[in-house]
Amino acid sequence: MKKNRLLIFWGILVILLIYILNKKAYENGESIKQSENTYREAYEVYLRSFPELHDYTYSGAALRDLDKNGIPELIIIQVDEVDGILKVYSYDNSVFKIGEYSDPKVGISAIRLSENPKFPGLFNLWWGGGVEYYGYLGVREKRLIYEDLWHMDRTGESPYQREVSNNEALIRESMNLFSDGEYMGNILDTVLISDENIDKMFK
Numbered sequence: 001m002k003k004n005r006l007l008i009f010w011g012i013l014v015i016l017l018i019y020i021l022n023k024k025a026y027e028n029g030e031s032i033k034q035s036e037n038t039y040r041e042a043y044e045v046y047l048r049s050f051p052e053l054h055d056y057t058y059s060g061a062a063l064r065d066l067d068k069n070g071i072p073e074l075i076i077i078q079v080d081e082v083d084g085i086l087k088v089y090s091y092d093n094s095v096f097k098i099g100e101y102s103d104p105k106v107g108i109s110a111i112r113l114s115e116n117p118k119f120p121g122l123f124n125l126w127w128g129g130g131v132e133y134y135g136y137l138g139v140r141e142k143r144l145i146y147e148d149l150w151h152m153d154r155t156g157e158s159p160y161q162r163e164v165s166n167n168e169a170l171i172r173e174s175m176n177l178f179s180d181g182e183y184m185g186n187i188l189d190t191v192l193i194s195d196e197n198i199d200k201m202f203k
Contacts, residue, residue: 039091060190067139099144111188112177130155
């Protein structure tokens with residue numbers, strides 16, 4: 001009799017534990033879904049009323065999780081004939097700007113993405129006066145950080161390569177990504193900011 005009661009007790013306890021775990025899993029799933037919907041809706045509203053839309057000839061947007069926290073940053077690139085700027089926004093109860101980066105070549109083809117999850121940021125290139133400048137844009141503590149990696153000086157009789165960062169892994173990845181100037185597969189994919197494209201981004 002005592003043994004039967006013990007078995008019933010343990011049976012009830014197991015059922016309760018299963019119920020609690022399933023409830024928590026469901027709630028966590030709902031929480032993640034609600035969080036995703038929240039930042040997506042906020043980004044959509046912000047893009048539809050982007051105040052600087054007509055400051056440049058081209059304004060494009062993309063989403064990418066630059067700090068691997070589960071919420072992608074909103075990246076806006078704006079370019080014209082002489083200049084370009086990259087602006088990065090994040091979400092924490094509201095959309096806020098975490099930084100911007102500008103150079104004359106910041107257009108789409110000068111920004112590359114790595115497939116290696118260790119490098120979630122943006123590898124970039126700009127050039128001027130016969131020198132190519134390679135760097136990396138990442139997010140740390142809700143701030144956009146630029147790191148100068150290496151330069152290629154073509155002003156002399158033969159090209160001269162110079163590393164300006166101590167981060168060997170970033171330098172190697174940058175060199176790999178830009179080794180083939182014709183390869184277009186790892187370029188940041190932005191879409192023109194328009195009502196139609198915003199619908200596609202957030203549907």
